[in-house]
Amino acid sequence: MYRGNFEVEDYIVERSALRHADVDGNVISLSEAEGRAPRLELTVSETALHFRSLDETINRFWIRIHADNDEHVWGGGEQMSYFDMRGRRFPLWTSEPGVGRDKTSEITFKSDLKDKAGGDYYNTNYPQPTYISSARYALHVETTAYSVFDFRRKTFHEIETWAVPERIELFAAPNFVELVEALSLRFGRQPELPDWVYKGAIIGLKDGVNSFERLEKMRNAGVQVSGLWCEDWVGLRQTSFGSRLFWDWQANDERYPDLRERIAELNGEGIRFLGYVNPYLCVDGSLFPEAEAAGYFAKDQLGRTAIVDFGEFDCGVVDFTNRQAADWFAEEVIGRRMLDFGLTGWMADFGEYLPIDVELSNGIDAKLMHNAWPTLWAEVNAKAIASRGKTGEALFFMRAGFTGVQKHCPLLWGGDQSVDFSRHDGLVTVMCAALSSGVLGNAYHHSDIGGYTSLFGNVRTPELLMRWAEMAAFTPVMRSHEGNRPRDNIQIDQDPEVLDHFARMTRIYVHLAPYLKTLSKEAAARGLPVQRPLFLHHEHDPKTYAIQDAYLYGSELLVAPVWHAAQEVRSVYLPGGADWVHVWSGVEYTGGEEVTVASPIGCPPVFYRSDAAFAETFKALKGM
The missing domain is CATH 2.60.40.1180 (Golgi alpha-mannosidase II)
Structure with missing residues (x-):
């Protein structure tokens, strides 16, 4: 791993076909040939295939599923480039999705060269080993191991996992609506959107105390506002990537003086205040010594606190497999320093950075916990909100995910798209992300209006910002973002035409709120995505x-x-x-x-x- 980007290699010593089956009721023992010792046991139930390894040397697993020539498949978590996955191979490993995500593009080449950060079509923050078939069935592999879905063959789909899976679950339904309902019931359903969301856009500004004046300017221009989102509420540090947040999750009085009082004023006007948090603590912050003294961090192989480079600053990884650490983060960080302070929502960022060489409290190999980490992170956030009785009122949004994140995370966002119209990293990828994650039980999806990543001279145009706002007006949540380099990129309040256009799009969003409310109720009751x-x-x-x-x-x-x-x-x-x-x-x-x-x-x-x-x-x- 290098800053959330992974190089994955494998060398297969032996791949053994288990061609012989001994059947005893619903239990099947699989071996290489008759008379040979069985190596894998398969138990068949009404809706699943349960596996048990009988040979400790087995550490890879392949299975082929019958396919039709004209079959389509969708899912795989949150896929950015291809909704219909047929004809391609998809590794399933939570990571940074990459910048550009197209090996033929200049920006991807430069990102690979500089930080190994270019990515490819299959890289995603949120993978999930589940797919839906046009044959009206769905298949889910219950494992957290690195996996691959390979849909390149005409007559079969091949599934690979780097551990024997616990089971493969099968779902069937007479139509796609019932199939999506079944999957959402299996993985979890989100509550209805909070009432305050329908009042307009969540305005993302990270300009310190100036954010309040800029918000007022937008409101005076007719922008309908539901929330002010200031991810810099914790303060900033400067890096070569741009302005980065200070990862010590509490209000920064220098950047936002009297913030608690300002939040109360906004609440009085029906506007909520949102912030930012992630599951790591910077070594130069005030919370790091407290967590380290309590033993709440993941350890390195020498038993010391594992330190991770997040791009010119170092952090400790809070070990959520340690129940005391998870409870501390939920109560002391999110509960006391955020919810009790007055925040009604936040970006719950990252989740895909768990290093594979750390030692965890539960003793499970980090290579098996890496994919599970986003779901544990979502659970911590949801638990904090539930502890304050604010489920369905407070709203956090995540980019990272894996199986089961649906149960805890009330809202996805599409991650860090480039600030352009590019095929694999621009505006169009947000639609693919919403559709692929939606069929797997994630009812609500949204994105950074105008994109996020600006590198190598790639900057927003007014046209891009306006086109993105048009799309956002027809999504569950409208939220703007200034991007990683705000000063280099046009902002909504800097151009009269853009501001007027954005205001109109927020009015359209509010006009459609009665319709959106019916979709939100349908999502909570049936699991259908918006x-x-x-x-x-x-x-x-x-x-x-x-x-x-x-x-x-x-x-x-x-x-x-x-x-x-x-x-x-x-x-x-x-x-x-x-x-x-x-x-x-x-x-x-x-x-x-x-x-x-x-x-x-x-x-x-x-x-x-x-x-x-x-x-x-x-x-x-x-x-x-």
């Missing part, structure tokens, strides 16, 4: 199966954001079985065909079903 693949409600139209740059917002709206620069028309496929009305022109189209519509800035392609229950609400968008 942003849905077109095939979820149009499964008899196979042309919808590979679409990843458009989505259903609930069942009644179809949103196809513009994700190319300088594009003012866009072709959109409208699913069959329904008639669709173009929001901005009022023109009605018959489903089952591709249409081309004008898409100037301010008018992203959005359609509603002609028989929609909220048709009058959608029709009113034309005049906004």
Whole structure:
């Protein structure tokens, strides 16, 4: 690992096919040939295959699943580049997703050269060894080991894990909606969105005390605001990457004097204050000595506190397998220094950085705990909120995840996209991320409006910022971000045209709040995501199966954001079985065909079903 980026290599000494099976009821003993000692035991239950290794030398596992030539598969956690995973190989290992994520691009090359940080199409903060098939079944591998889903063969899918999995779970349903419902019930469902969220955008500013004045300027310009998010509430340090936060999770009086009082004032105006936290403590902060004295950090192989370089500053890793350490972080850090201080939400960052060579309290190999770490981190946050009776009111959002994160994390965000229109790291990847994670039980997804990562001269344009805001208006949560280099990149309040456009998009978001509330209730009750693949409600139209740059917002709206620069028309496929009305022109189209519509800035392609229950609400968008 180098700052959350991993190089993974393997050398296979022997790969043995277990061709012979001895069957005793529902227990199958597998061996290489008749008369040879069994090496693996398989127990078949109604919904799962349970495995037990009979040979301690087995440390790799492969299984092939029958596939049809025309089959589609989706899932794999939060995938950024490809929603339909068929035809590609996907390692499943939580990590930094990489900058650029395209080995043919200049920015990826430069990022690889400088910090080994370029990434590839499969790198993701949130992997999960689960997929849904167009054959209307889902498969989940219950393991935390490094895994690979390989969908490159025509007649089979191959699953590889670097440990014998506990079990493989199978789900089947007559339609995709019921299949997604079953998966969300298995992995966990989120509560309804807090009422305060529907009032507008969460404005991300990290400008110290100036943030309050800038917020007021935006409000005076007509921006509808639900929250002020100041990740720099803990103070800053300067690095070559840009301004980084001071990882000592408590209010910084120098940067935000009288913050508790300012938070109270905002609350009085119906605006919530949000901050930032992650599961690590910097060595030069005040919390580090306390945690070290109590033995709350993961250890190195000499029994000392393991120190991790996070990019020009060092930190200790709080060991969440130590129940006392997890409880301390939930109560003393999140509970007392954040919730009791007045915060109503925060970015719960990182989670993918657990080094594979540390020693943990539970004695389990860190290579097996690495993927599990984001879920433990989510649980710590959720426990802190529950301890204050604020579940469903306080809102934290995460980029890292793994199996079971759905049960604890109320909101995902897409991570650190580049501030551009690039195919593998720009605006379009956010849609793919929402769809892939959504079918696995994550109901709510959102992103940094305008992207985050600005490196090697790559900076935002006003067009990108406005196009991203258009998409965000049709997602569960609107939230802006200044990015890693705020001074180099245009901000919402620096350009009158951008500010006016953003204000209009927040008004559209608020206008749609009654509709979004019904989707939130549906998510809590049934586990259906707010942003849905077109095939979820149009499964008899196979042309919808590979679409990843458009989505259903609930069942009644179809949103196809513009994700190319300088594009003012866009072709959109409208699913069959329904008639669709173009929001901005009022023109009605018959489903089952591709249409081309004008898409100037301010008018992203959005359609509603002609028989929609909220048709009058959608029709009113034309005049906004």
